[in-house]
Amino acid sequence: MTGLLCFIRFLSKMRNMDTLAEPGVSSTVLRHSLLTRAAHWTNALSMGILMMSGLQILNAHPSLYWGQTGYDSKAAWFNITSGDENPPQGTLQIGRSVFRTTGLLGIVTSGGHVEKKAFPDWLTIPRNRDLGSARRWHFFFAWILVANGIIYLVVTAITGRLKRDLLPRSSELAPKQLAAQLWSHMRLRFPKGEQARTYNSLQKLSYSAVIFGLGPLMVLSGLTMSPGLDAAMPFLVDLFGGRQSARSIHFIAANLLMLFFLAHMAALIAVGVWNELRSMITGRYRLEHAE
Amino acid sequence: MGRILLSRRRFLQTTAISFGSLIGAGCDQMVQTPSFKPKVNAEPLTLHGQRLLLRGQSLAREFSLADVAPQFPSTGTTVPQDSEYQRLLEQQFAAWRLQVDGRVERPTSFSLSELQCLPSRTQITRHDCVEGWSAIARWQGVPLSLLLHYAQLKADARYVVFHCADTVGGGSQMGGGGGGRYYESIDLIDAFHQQTILAYSLNGKPLPVENGAPLRLRLERQLGYKHAKYVMRVEVAARLDLIGAGKGGYWEDRGYEWYAGI
Numbered sequence: 247m248t249g250l251l252c253f254i255r256f257l258s259k260m261r262n263m264d265t266l267a268e269p270g271v272s273s274t275v276l277r278h279s280l281l282t283r284a285a286h287w288t289n290a291l292s293m294g295i296l297m298m299s300g301l302q303i304l305n306a307h308p309s310l311y312w313g314q315t316g317y318d319s320k321a322a323w324f325n326i327t328s329g330d331e332n333p334p335q336g337t338l339q340i341g342r343s344v345f346r347t348t349g350l351l352g353i354v355t356s357g358g359h360v361e362k363k364a365f366p367d368w369l370t371i372p373r374n375r376d377l378g379s380a381r382r383w384h385f386f387f388a389w390i391l392v393a394n395g396i397i398y399l400v401v402t403a404i405t406g407r408l409k410r411d412l413l414p415r416s417s418e419l420a421p422k423q424l425a426a427q428l429w430s431h432m433r434l435r436f437p438k439g440e441q442a443r444t445y446n447s448l449q450k451l452s453y454s455a456v457i458f459g460l461g462p463l464m465v466l467s468g469l470t471m472s473p474g475l476d477a478a479m480p481f482l483v484d485l486f487g488g489r490q491s492a493r494s495i496h497f498i499a500a501n502l503l504m505l506f507f508l509a510h511m512a513a514l515i516a517v518g519v520w521n522e523l524r525s526m527i528t529g530r531y532r533l534e535h536a537e
Numbered sequence: 538m539g540r541i542l543l544s545r546r547r548f549l550q551t552t553a554i555s556f557g558s559l560i561g562a563g564c565d566q567m568v569q570t571p572s573f574k575p576k577v578n579a580e581p582l583t584l585h586g587q588r589l590l591l592r593g594q595s596l597a598r599e600f601s602l603a604d605v606a607p608q609f610p611s612t613g614t615t616v617p618q619d620s621e622y623q624r625l626l627e628q629q630f631a632a633w634r635l636q637v638d639g640r641v642e643r644p645t646s647f648s649l650s651e652l653q654c655l656p657s658r659t660q661i662t663r664h665d666c667v668e669g670w671s672a673i674a675r676w677q678g679v680p681l682s683l684l685l686h687y688a689q690l691k692a693d694a695r696y697v698v699f700h701c702a703d704t705v706g707g708g709s710q711m712g713g714g715g716g717g718r719y720y721e722s723i724d725l726i727d728a729f730h731q732q733t734i735l736a737y738s739l740n741g742k743p744l745p746v747e748n749g750a751p752l753r754l755r756l757e758r759q760l761g762y763k764h765a766k767y768v769m770r771v772e773v774a775a776r777l778d779l780i781g782a783g784k785g786g787y788w789e790d791r792g793y794e795w796y797a798g799i
Contacts, residue, residue: 309670382577
């Protein structure tokens with residue numbers, strides 16, 4: 247315990263030194279707290295495993311419906327089929343649109359041979375068709391994700407960092423301000439110097455949307471698929487308009503999270519992979535001072 | 538600074554404790570079952586979490602006749618190939634008897650018509666398959682609690698095991714392993730739940746073969762693979778490790794969770 251305390255004191259001392267550093271061309275600051283970093287990577291690992299095990303679960307019945315029920319003979323709004331023709335054709339149907347997806351969805355190549363399966367090996371955990379194991383992975387990391395989220399929110403709410411660092415201020419939400427931010431982001435001009443020390447309004451908005459919007463939506467729609475919880479909390483089913491609707495919303499929200507992840511990666515590359523990555527691992531971030 | 542220091546330390550402690558308990562639960566399972574494939578297991582957390590919320594006799598939602606699916610899907614075994622079952626089916630289950638035995642004071646057996654004379658419960662419920670689909674149907678059957686009260690459980694009774702007539706070949710969408718005789722098990726909390734019935738009727742007609750004739754379990758707060766079809770014997774047990782491969786069910790022996798509340 248004393249060792250840990252000393253270590254934390256050491257960290258905070260380093261942090262104070264940084265903030266007192268003489269202004270120059272560039273300086274290094276502690277950008278992300280240990281809590282943020284630990285939560286970020288726990289989240290990244292959990293989300294990755296949840297996405298991939300989720301696709302393996304969907305492999306068992308790759309059709310999505312609206313309402314309480316959904317089964318083979320009922321119309322699905324989303325359907326991946328593995329055709330019986332020779333050679334076999336894989337199709338993806340969304341609403342009334344049908345796409346040929348042989349090789350990518352429906353008919354996939356695994357270990358050198360052609361297999362009738364909605365999602366290819368490289369997209370799923372585990373790789374081979376295995377609903378039982380996929381469920382174990384999914385629920386284990388769902389618990390980790392939720393525990394991680396609760397710890398992060400409770401601690402940052404208590405320390406006030408949630409309000410200070412993450413929640414957008416009303417001035418930041420002014421349309422003019424947001425438009426200006428969006429314009430400079432589109433021209434790949436990102437905040438520098440002291441402005442880069444904190445999240446800009448677009449970051450705050452997108453992180454908040456994920457943490458308070460998509461995140462809870464994923465968890466609640468997931469829980470609504472549980473027949474046990476449906477008996478304990480029937481209002482959950484009504485909230486989503488039925489169990490199969492919840493299943494559809496779970497899938498749509500996962501796709502939106504995937505879009506967020508892609509935008510997140512694009513931003514990482516645009517701003518500078520090494521500096522950003524280091525700040526999320528060691529906490530240290532180099533501030534480029536505006537000229 | 539002091540405030541942040543303290544919260545940081547508290548954060549570390551909390552993370553260590555909560556993640557330790559999760560991983561601990563996983564390791565525990567691995568020690569007990571060396572053949573266990575995925576080395577992750579949150580089943581105890583899920584079971585206890587749901588049981589905390591399911592205090593009392595929370596019922597699964599019951600629907601109206603208008604919600605019933607035109608044709609209830611069938612999954613797993615659709616026609617048991619076992620010769621014993623085939624013989625019983627030929628005589629329309631006239632010779633079929635449900636054994637009730639194990640850790641009970643009064644081992645007994647019932648014919649189908651005897652079961653149909655007992656007080657019954659009819660419920661229109663949503664069936665949720667582990668594969669992901671759901672369908673609504675109307676089930677009628679004898680409450681399991683009635684049979685258990687009649688047989689009188691011994692003090693060490695903990696589980697109710699359902700032995701089925703069908704040998705499963707494998708090759709289902711659920712995946713996994715070679716064949717074996719189907720069986721399932723539940724604990725006494727679920728066994729005495731009022732919606733836990735042994736159903737002999739589906740949508741007002743005798744239970745069809747593809748849905749488990751002559752008798753199947755309905756366990757409305759858990760997934761479909763728990764709802765054993767073609768039930769031949771109800772065994773009250775003190776422990777599950779001596780039955781089958783010891784995990785409490787056909788799919789459980791092949792890596793599925795015993796508690797299928799999610």
